[in-house]
Amino acid sequence: MSLRHALLALLENRPMTGYELAKQFDESAIYVWHAQHPQIYTELRKMEADGLIDVSAARRGTKATKRTYFLTEAGASELTRWVSEPQQPPRERDPAYLKAIYFEFGSFANARRQFEAHLEHYRRLERQWRAHADQLERRDTDLIRRRLARAPEKAHDAIVDFKVHTYRGLIERAKVEVAWAKRGLAMVDRLERDAGIAEGDEVSPPQIDSIESSE
Amino acid sequence: MSLRHALLALLENRPMTGYELAKQFDESAIYVWHAQHPQIYTELRKMEADGLIDVSAARRGTKATKRTYFLTEAGASELTRWVSEPQQPPRERDPAYLKAIYFEFGSFANARRQFEAHLEHYRRLERQWRAHADQLERRDTDLIRRRLARAPEKAHDAIVDFKVHTYRGLIERAKVEVAWAKRGLAMVDRLERDAGIAEGDEVSPPQIDSIESSE
DNA sequence: ACAGCCATGTAAGTCGTTACATGATTGC
DNA sequence: GCAATCATGTAACGACTTACATGGCTGT
Incomplete structure (x- = not known):
């Protein structure tokens, strides 16, 4: 249930509408979590029902309503509960790596692409992450300024450093992916030189192995 | 729909039961994709309905049936189609990193844990990945031996190298995570020395910011 | 007789995506 | 008047998890 906590954490800085929250998730490097607007609107309604956030609704035109959400005390304490709860690591599930294991079923040109x-x-x-980490380090984003303004001065370094550390970690991750792809391209070049396999061909197509032939 | 293709790829080596497939996903470093058995059994039924795999059912006792699945030609060509299809990168969604951004809401001891x-x-x-990569490189697993036995010799290097490259990539990823956590621990030590914050306290608890106070 | 592994499923629920749909406000 | 952006939703579906349930086979 991390979407819920990502939303709570954003609302801790200032009240926002579903639309503003969706933008944070959508548009930018700011966020380490992805979500689409229908899921966000739905989750906000559930969080409201659970008492974690409250809403100040304003009329927009004749029919529409603009709903601005803010944290309740229950929401704030849910945030601290979540942060202190042990986090189980995510399951491995990267389709790019899964596919790479089976590049033999395609051509060298495909692997390269x-x-x-x-x-x-x-x-x-x-x-993007680098730009954001730098901005955070300079304490130069809207959200970090609001956050620091409402925190005791002695906590400022820790607040900033935890966030910068995380984005720097994401940068290191991205660098590893870039390096992996580069080594992959070099490998494809080498394999293509070595093997006498025609351009565009599959390296070694899959074969069916029925019960009869295997037992 | 990567589970489907992970299953197809495993069945390309040899016919297997749902149970055997589930073990591959579950128990070991062999796999880069995680799935639980109910999802696997369900997906196998759908794949059968779609003609990608076929089944040889055997009685077990009076009521149970043991169902061994194998690839069909449609399944084999779905595999090659999938490998050549552009792979869109996964969305960022790592709960550990999301939480780390907000370690300020917990204690230093929590961040350390x-x-x-x-x-x-x-x-x-x-x-685990290192052990598997080494085994693959020595061409010393059941599946890789079966795979190579049914492929033209000139393709052997490519088949092995693509797989080894992928597992070595996963190893590099894991190393980045280890290094990130180590730097994180050093950071916590430093912050705790510098700040005069009592043991076990939250660094800076979340505050509620209602509409009134912000606008 | 019992443990441990082999083997297969159903049911309920949550999380997430995609497509569809509508209307308001701002600036040119 | 029109485009862009602000703003909020519903519906249908697909992916994944958790709990529950059953029974077979092998070795001690």
């Missing part, structure tokens, strides 16, 4: 896309993707992520 | 658990987890993963 896949590694190139991987490279591009993580280069972009690295840039 | 969390980093230690992270460290232990990825050390174990690294060991």
Whole structure:
């Protein structure tokens, strides 16, 4: 249930609408968690029902309502409970790596394309996270300024350092992905030189192995 | 729909029962994808309905049936289609990193516990992946031997190298996590020395920020 | 007789995605 | 008047987890 806690943590800084929350998740490197707007609106309603957040609704035009959510005390204490609860590590589930294990079922050109896309993707992520980490370190984002303003001065270093440490960790992750893809491209070049396999062919297509032939 | 393709790829080596497939996912470092048995049994039935796999059912006792699945030609060509299809990168969604951003809401002791658990987890993963990568490189697993036996010799290097490259990539990932957690522990030590905050306290508890106080 | 592993499922529920749908406000 | 952006939702479906349930086989 991490979406819930990501939302609580954002609302701890200031009251926001579902739309604003969705933007944080969507548009930027700011966030380490992805979610789409229908899930966010739905989760906010549930959190309201559970008393973790409260809403101040305002009319918009004749029919629409603008709902601005803010933390309740129950929400604040749920946040501290969650932070102190042991976090079980995520299950391994990366489709790019799964596919890479079976690149033999495609052509060398395909492996190359896949590694190139991987490279591009993580280069972009690295840039974005780096920009955000730098901004945080300078204490130069809207949210961090609000956070520090409401915290005792002696806690400021810890608040910033925990966040910067996390984004720097994500940068290191991205760098590992970039390096992996680069080594992958070099490997494809080498394999293609060594093997006498025609351009565009599958390296070694899958074969069916029926009961009869195996037992 | 990666579970489906993970299953197809395993069945490409040899026919297996749902139970055997579940073991591969469950028990070992062999696999880069996690799944529980109910999902596997359900997915196998769907794949059968879609004609990607076929089954040879055998009686077990009076009521039970042992169902051994094998690839069909449609399954084999679905595998090659999937490998050549562009793979969109996974969304960022790591609860451990999300939580680390908000370690300020807990105590230093909590941050330390969390980093230690992270460290232990990825050390174990690294060991397991390393063992598997080494075995693969020596061409010394059941599945890789079966795979190579049914492939043209000139393709052997590529088949092994793609897999080894992937597991070595996972090892690098795990090492980055270990290093991140170690730096995290050092950071906690430093912060705790610097700040005059009492043992066991929250660093800076969340505060509620209602509409009134913010606008 | 019992333990431990082999083997297969159902049911209920949560989490997450995609497609569809509607209306308001701001600036040009 | 139009486009872009603000703003909020529903419906259907697919992916995944957890709990529950049953029975067979092998070795001690």
